[in-house]
Amino acid sequence: MKTNNIQNPFLEESSFERTAKLRESIAAYIRRWPIFLISILFFLFVAWLYTRYLTPVYESKIKVLIKDSSKELGANMLLSNSGAQRAMFSSLNDEVEIIKSYQLVQKVVNNLDLSNTYIKRGKVIDVEVYKNELPILLKNFTPDSLIRTTSMEIEYNLPKIKITSGDVTIDTELNQAxxxxxxxxxxxNNPHNNHSTVGSFTVISAPSNSLINRLKNGISIDSEYYSNVITISLDGANTNKTEAILAELVRVYNQDAKKDKSLEFEKTEEFIEERIAILNRELSGVEGEKETFQQSNDIANLPSEIVGSIEKKDQLESQLLQLDTQLSLANTYKSYVNNQSLSEVLPSDISNSGGNTNSAVSTYNQLVMERNNLIANGATSNHPIVKNLEASISSAKQNILTNISKHQEVLRSTRRDLTSQLTSASGFKRQAPTFERIARDIDRQQQIKESLYLLLLEKREEAAISKAITEDKIKIINPPSSTGPVSPIKSRYYFGALALGLLLPLAGIYIKELLKNKIETRDDLEELINGKPIVGEIPRINTKQDKYVAVRGDLSSLSEAFRIMRTNLEFVISKIQRDTSKAVVILVTSSIKGEGKTFxxxxxxxxxGQLEGKKTIIIGSDIRNPQLHKFESLEKNIPGLTDYLYHENDDVEQYIHTSKADNKIDILFSGRIPPNPTEMLMSLRFENLIKELQEKYDYIVIDSAPLVLVSDTYHISNLADVTLYVTRSEYTPKNVLRVPLEAEEKNRLNHLTFVLNDISTAHSGYAYGYKYNYGYGYGYGLKNRKRPFHERLLSSFGINLKK
Structure with a gap:
């Protein structure tokens, strides 16, 4: 099947029209490029001016490593030989919250005395300074709850100080309240700065609560992936101040962490000392029992010959010894846990109950310390958070006891198995003296007590050493440093200004184009007149040019435009069926005043009149507002049409004047303004006048009144062969054009044609900016004006700014 390749001419035309409208829309914006340029420059200037008066903000950072706290817990040293200890890493998120806690930030504010803000007044902007940059500092003795924000202007010539706060002025000296x-x-006096003795600044003293919250919210903490390395950052106008805050925050955090560790070490030492004292008494008792047994039974030593026979039994007894040791530790630790109050932290699990017990103890201690901190900060036991914590502590304690009980049950079960095996293995030695069994029981008890005693002595020394060499929890990797400024980012402001400078004119022009109700271009007129002919486009005259001077037979753009209109009207007239022996009557009218109808x-x-052998007369029938006399520089009340219509016996010739500009043109001025203009134009005498002039002239041009304002034109329109309807670019409302169209439909206007007056070069479809010097071999050439660069550039892309 063959494809039809014939293109539809109507589609081609539609595509061409769309392209033309698109170019015209683009040209509407490009024509106004000075507006865009001025707008962009204005907003860029505003952005520059605005950012000039903004206080720059810098970002200060400190990079630190949060050490593994589980390696430094003194209580965990008790379990280092158990083989069940695992590394315990504190939650990084918890540490971040602690660093940003209200309590820590409050200490920083108090330590650095940040409740006073010092400002140096500048010519352009005010700059915040840190206290180390000033020779004198302010001390507020008022309790924080009573402090109110107070601003003071300070002028000093040490030791004299002048203080101004509002309407109050005080003269004081250093260290004087x-x-x-x-x-x-x-x-x-500031001990860190004593260089300047004369100067001025502003100080603002404010309550610390708002400052603490603002500082707390301003601290930002970022962690590195799969690492305990974090970066703490803070934005501020003074880098010395923000760097000092970050350094103090790390110091205070380490100080609090050491305090918490020391508390746990102290509890471990206390527990060890208690157990050593108890074991010392128990060990003395076992040794005394052994001495009594040997003395009462006269036993010095057991026979060595049975050693080989009981090797297996010894191995089992060794295992029983270990189990008994673990059971004793479990019983002791369980008893200690059970007797502890809710406000006391626990040492780490010494019974080797497993990782779950260690984790439970760590959770229990954290909850106890949180409760103690709340109580220390003023919370009562009835506080909801305290109650919740106490409930959690009780639950955690029960969890610890449950874990220990389970561990004890496992140990007892294992011991029963070993005891059963020992009984079986010892059957062949049943003949051994009862004294052997009793002696070994005593020795076993003595060994348990001695091993526990030596272990506790070792752990006591380790705890003392660890307490003495406690390290900081945070290690500084990169000290505080600042970058910036991070605000204001001037490029963003300039970009925003550029965008605003473009968008506002775009929006304004778009809205103006959307809402415009005036005719501007030939296309606007064509859309409204339903295919009626447009016979001419008259260019806008130079403002220096007298609009009342008639055109001459020169080659100016204005003269050329009228010649084109004349040619087009001649074509329209040639199509009209009329009596060619009589003059053509052209009625010129418009919608409203000011559209250039008389012009x-x-x-x-x-x-x-420039046509050879043709006589032309123009009649001023706009007798309510005569304007023709201005083109001839005559008085307004010069006798004319109204005088002729009023004096029935007068001859029209006595009222006809020859134009000063061209003696081929005759003019019948409007005359004096009558009280009854409509009745005069409706008279038979006016109709007879037109018929009489048709016999003498070739063209009769009637300058009539505006159609919308008065009805005069309707009474004489039937005398005209052609109606030339004048519209004015950027002046004539679009909605008034329905009036002439409806009038023609009702046969009240004959052969309606339109002319667009006062069209600028930007809206003209013709290059009126050129001189039309058609030499055709007679020495004349076409002279083009020098077009601007942007017009020549855009014309290369098919965009004509004159459209």
């Missing part, structure tokens, strides 16, 4: 705003203050009438008449 003064009162402002019901608060007590004094200034003291068009006069110049069109002069253009007709």
């Amino acid at each position: 003064f009162k402002i705003n019901k608060q007590s203050f004094s200034f003291y 068009i009438s006069m110049n069109y008449a002069h253009t007709l």
Whole structure:
């Protein structure tokens, strides 16, 4: 099947029209490039001015490593030989919350005395300074709950100080107390800066609560992937201040961490000392029992010959010894845990119950310390959080006891098995003296007590050493440093200004184009007149040019436009069925005043007068607002049409004047303004006048009144062969054009044609900016004006700014 390759001409035309409209839409914006340029420059200037007065903000950072706290817990040293200890890493998220906690930040604020803010006044912007940059500092003696924000202007010439706060002015000296705003203050020497003795600054004293919350929210902490390395950052206007805050925050955190560790070490030492004292008494008792047994039974030593026979039994007894040791530790630790109050932390599990017990003890101790911190900060036992913590502590304690009980049950079960095996293995030695069994029981008890005693002595020394060499929990990797400024980012402001400078004109032009209700271009007119002919486009005259001067037979763009209009009208007239022996009557009218109707009438008449052998007369029938006399520089009340219509016996010739600009043109001025203009134009005498002039002239141009304002034109429109309807670019409302169209439909206007007046070069479809010097071999050439670069550039892409 063959494909039809014939293109539809209507589709081609539609595509061409769309392309033309697109180019015209683009040209509407490009024509206004100065507006865009001015807008962009204005907003860029505003952005520059705005950022100039913004205080720069810098970012300070410190990179630290949070060490593995599980390796430094003193209580865990008791379990180092158990083989069940595993590494315990504190939750990084918990550490981050601790670093940003209100309590820690409060200590930083108090230690650095951040409740006072010092500001140096500048010519452009005010700059915050840190206390180390000033020779004197402010001390507020008022309790924090009573502090109110107070701003003071300080001028000093040490030791004299002048203070201004609002309407209050105080003269004081260093270390001398003064009162402002019901608060007590004094200034003291800064030991870190004593270079300047004269100067001024502003200090703002404020309550620490708001500052703490603001600082707490301003601290940002980022962690590295799968690492305990974190970066703490803080933004501020003064890098010395923010770096000091970060350094102090790390110091305070380490100080609190050491305090918590020391508390746990102290509890471990206390527990070990208690157990050593108990074991010392128990060991003495076992040794005394052994001595009594040997003395009462006169036994010095057991026979060595049975050693070989009981090797297996010894192995089992060794295992029983270990089990008994673990059972004793479990019983002791369980008893200790059971007797501890809710406010005391526990030592780590010494019974080797397993990792679950160690984890439970760690959780229990953390909950106890949180409760103790709340109680220390003023919370009561009835506080909801305290109650919740106590409930959690009880639950954790029960969990520990449960784990220990399970471990004890496992040990007892294992011991029963070993005891059964020992009984079986010892059957062949049943003949051994009862004294052997009793002696070994005593020795076993003595060995248990001695091993526990030596273990506790070793752990006591290790705990003491660890307490003495406790390290910081945070290790500084990179000390505090600052970068920036991070705000304001001027490029963002400039980009925003550039975007705003483009978008606002775009939006304004778009809205203007969307809402415009005036005719601007030929296309606008064509869309409204339903295919009626447009016979001319008259370019806008130079503002220096007198609009009342008629065109001459030169080669100017204005004259050329009228000649084109004349040619087009001649074509329209040639299609009209009329009596060719009589003059053509052209009625010139418009919608409203100010559209250039008389200007068009006069110049069109002069253009007709340039035709060889043709006589033309123009009649000023706009007798309510006569304008023709201005083109001839005559008085307004010069006798004319109204005088002729009023004096029935007068001859029209006595009222006809020859134009000063062109003696081929005759003019019948409007005359004096009558009280009854409509009745005069409706008179038979006016109709007879037109018939009489048709016999003498070739063209009669009637300059009539605007159609929308008065009804005068309707009464004479039937006398015209052609109606030339004048519209004005950027002036004539679109909605008034339905009036002439409806009038023609009702046969109240004859052969309606349109002309677009005062069209600018930007809206013209013709290059009126050129001189039309058609030499055709007579020495004349086409002279083009020098077009701007942007017009020549865009024309290469098919965009004509004159469209």
